[in-house]
Amino acid sequence: MTSTRKTPRDAGRPKGDQTVLNRAQIIAAALRVIDTAGLDGFTMRAVADELGVFHRAIYWHLPGGRNAVLSAVAAVVFEDVLPSEPDVTNWDAWLRALFCRYRAALRRHPNVAPLLGAQIVSNAGVDLLLVERTLQALDAGGFTGNRRIAAYNAVIAALLGFVTLELAPVPQDDGAWSEAFATRLQSLDRTLFPTLTAARVDMVNRAFIVRWQSGTEAPLDSGFEMYLDAFLIGLQHLAKRG
Amino acid sequence: MTSTRKTPRDAGRPKGDQTVLNRAQIIAAALRVIDTAGLDGFTMRAVADELGVFHRAIYWHLPGGRNAVLSAVAAVVFEDVLPSEPDVTNWDAWLRALFCRYRAALRRHPNVAPLLGAQIVSNAGVDLLLVERTLQALDAGGFTGNRRIAAYNAVIAALLGFVTLELAPVPQDDGAWSEAFATRLQSLDRTLFPTLTAARVDMVNRAFIVRWQSGTEAPLDSGFEMYLDAFLIGLQHLAKRG
DNA sequence: ACCTGAACACCGTTCAAGT
DNA sequence: ACCTGAACACCGTTCAAGT
Numbered sequence: 001m002t003s004t005r006k007t008p009r010d011a012g013r014p015k016g017d018q019t020v021l022n023r024a025q026i027i028a029a030a031l032r033v034i035d036t037a038g039l040d041g042f043t044m045r046a047v048a049d050e051l052g053v054f055h056r057a058i059y060w061h062l063p064g065g066r067n068a069v070l071s072a073v074a075a076v077v078f079e080d081v082l083p084s085e086p087d088v089t090n091w092d093a094w095l096r097a098l099f100c101r102y103r104a105a106l107r108r109h110p111n112v113a114p115l116l117g118a119q120i121v122s123n124a125g126v127d128l129l130l131v132e133r134t135l136q137a138l139d140a141g142g143f144t145g146n147r148r149i150a151a152y153n154a155v156i157a158a159l160l161g162f163v164t165l166e167l168a169p170v171p172q173d174d175g176a177w178s179e180a181f182a183t184r185l186q187s188l189d190r191t192l193f194p195t196l197t198a199a200r201v202d203m204v205n206r207a208f209i210v211r212w213q214s215g216t217e218a219p220l221d222s223g224f225e226m227y228l229d230a231f232l233i234g235l236q237h238l239a240k241r242g
Numbered sequence: 243m244t245s246t247r248k249t250p251r252d253a254g255r256p257k258g259d260q261t262v263l264n265r266a267q268i269i270a271a272a273l274r275v276i277d278t279a280g281l282d283g284f285t286m287r288a289v290a291d292e293l294g295v296f297h298r299a300i301y302w303h304l305p306g307g308r309n310a311v312l313s314a315v316a317a318v319v320f321e322d323v324l325p326s327e328p329d330v331t332n333w334d335a336w337l338r339a340l341f342c343r344y345r346a347a348l349r350r351h352p353n354v355a356p357l358l359g360a361q362i363v364s365n366a367g368v369d370l371l372l373v374e375r376t377l378q379a380l381d382a383g384g385f386t387g388n389r390r391i392a393a394y395n396a397v398i399a400a401l402l403g404f405v406t407l408e409l410a411p412v413p414q415d416d417g418a419w420s421e422a423f424a425t426r427l428q429s430l431d432r433t434l435f436p437t438l439t440a441a442r443v444d445m446v447n448r449a450f451i452v453r454w455q456s457g458t459e460a461p462l463d464s465g466f467e468m469y470l471d472a473f474l475i476g477l478q479h480l481a482k483r484g
Numbered sequence: 485a486c487c488t489g490a491a492c493a494c495c496g497t498t499c500a501a502g503t
Numbered sequence: 504a505c506c507t508g509a510a511c512a513c514c515g516t517t518c519a520a521g522t
Contacts, residue, residue, distance in 0.1 A: 019485085019486070019487095020486075020487075021486080043513090043515080044514085044515060044516090045513090045515085053488095054489075060485085064419070065515070065516070066516090067419060113360070114360040117359070117360055117406060117410070118356040118360035118410050119410055119411065119413075120410045120411060120412050121413045121419065123450075123452075124419065124422075124423050126451050128438060129434070129435070131449075131451055132434075132436075136437050139437065146464065149441070149445055149448065149449055149464070150465045150467065152445075152449055152450075153464075153468070153469070154404075154465050154466075154468040154469035154472055156407070156449075156451060157404040157408070157450065157465065157469055158404075158472075158473075160407055161399055161400065161402070161406065161407060162396075162399040162400075162403060164359060164360055164403065164406060165359060165360075165399045165403060165406070168359070168360050168362045169360075170363070171362075176306075177363065181366050188370070192371070193371070193373075193374045194374075196370060196373050196374045199390075202387075202388065203391055206391065208365075208394070208395055209372070209398060210365075210370075211365070222388065223392045223394070223395025223399065224399075225392065226389075226480065227395070227396035227399055229476065229480060230472075230476030230477045230479075230480055231400075231473050231476055233475070233476035233479050233480070234472030234473055234476030235476075237475050237476075237479075238468065238475070261504085262505075262506075263505080285494090286495085286496065286497090287494090287495075287496085295506080296507050298506075298507070299505075299507075301497080302506070307496070485522100487520105487521080487522085488520080488522100489519085489520075490519090490520100491516105491517090491518090492516085492517080493515100493516095494514070494515085494516105495513070495515105496512100496513085497511085497512095498510090498511080499508105499509095499510090500509090500510105501507080501509100502505105502508090503504100503505090503506085503507100
């Protein structure tokens with residue numbers, strides 16, 4: 001009897017037929033929604049519509065609800081980030097590769113940036129191999145004990161930091177906001193801000209704080225390079241000291 | 243006639259009486275709501291309740307609605323961040339002070355961190371004197387032209403980066419999430435994650451990715467110090483090269 | 485097992501009055 | 504000038520059915 005009956009999973013469904021929905025499809029649909037409508041446009045109902053399904057159906061496959069979907073999306077985006085095993089003789093090159101891969105992955109899905117950088121729920125989905133290999137790279141650099149943990153925290157913060165800032169989203173469909181900010185930057189007090197006023201032409205919309213577009217439209221490439229150079233050079237020096 | 247009539251602002255109100263509401267009170271109430279209920283708990287209606295006022299009243303003083311309030315809150319939190327004018331002979335010390343003041347300010351209002359770090363709307367409220375003086379400090383360091391702009395972007399990203407990550411919020415009132423994640427970290431595969439498993443005791447909840455509490459409850463002090471040291475040492479070296 | 489459905493307690497904002 | 508009020512089109516999630 002136990003050997004002939006259908007498995008619970010197949011009960012009530014025609015043989016060989018896919019169920020209407022599955023976990024992977026939901027996560028893919030969620031990422032599509034985020035890519036097109038942003039993190040603010042991500043709603044359970046939007047994902048359900050994307051799949052042509054009643055919005056409550058998602059909760060069956062991901063009982064954790066909204067948080068569970070976001071955590072799973074974070075995991076998918078992170079999949080391409082990890083480089084292969086770190087080279088013991090070239091640990092800083094491995095870190096550099098990690099940084100570049102992270103930025104590249106997030107540039108493919110820029111709207112996910114605030115999720116990875118500013119919501120701890122995203123951590124739950126991350127492949128812990130990233131932690132493992134980062135620790136190995138820092139081992140190779142000579143960091144040990146609590147110093148290695150401190151270096152690890154510095155690396156992860158630096159890894160996500162720039163990209164989170166660069167890809168921070170503009171208020172959605174609020175053209176008034178961008179316009180007001182742009183005109184405010186045109187009428188700067190030269191006596192209050194002499195340095196900024198002089199550099200304005202080259203800085204406006206190409207630098208943090210004085211921009212009204214996100215990094216998707218206005219990337220900050222040279223800023224990223226200097227950020228990465230500075231951090232890695234500094235880390236090398238700290239490695240030698242320890 | 244024009245000289246004796248009340249100003250428009252005073253029409254219909256008893257003389258010398260404060261109006262029921264003003265801009266500063268709204269912003270202060272908004273910050274209080276964010277401090278206690280988090281950025282997710284920040285709603286126009288919650289702010290109105292905090293003030294004992296109908297929720298639509300806020301729109302009169304801040305016509306920009308939700309975005310305008312958030313931008314104003316960001317400005318208030320940023321007020322304490324800026325150090326005095328940079329010393330030409332000690333530009334890196336000025337940057338260090340800036341980083342420490344930023345982290346201290348955000349530790350007083352940790353729930354604002356995602357707003358400043360991951361939402362570009364916050365920029366609209368920032369005092370541009372921060373931009374001015376950061377550029378001056380980089381001038382003092384010998385950065386010029388496009389290199390200075392790149393260095394500026396690196397500095398601002400580094401300034402907000404660590405703290406945004408450190409203070410990223412946990413999913414609100416979802417105890418199940420923290421619990422599930424904590425137990426997952428207890429049952430690690432030793433062959434897959436040998437380095438992480440060995441360091442687990444010292445890392446769990448004290449390091450990015452393998453934590454389930456935010457930086458408010460579990461600060462990452464030594465990580466911040468190494469991050470700051472590494473970045474500033476690297477920036478000094480890059481300054482000499484240019 | 486897997487999906488639908490109605491209902492609940494929210495939310496930001498528009499549009500129209502009140503005084 | 505300054506605030507209230509009702510209404511609109513949302514939202515995530517609980518609880519109860521359907522097949």
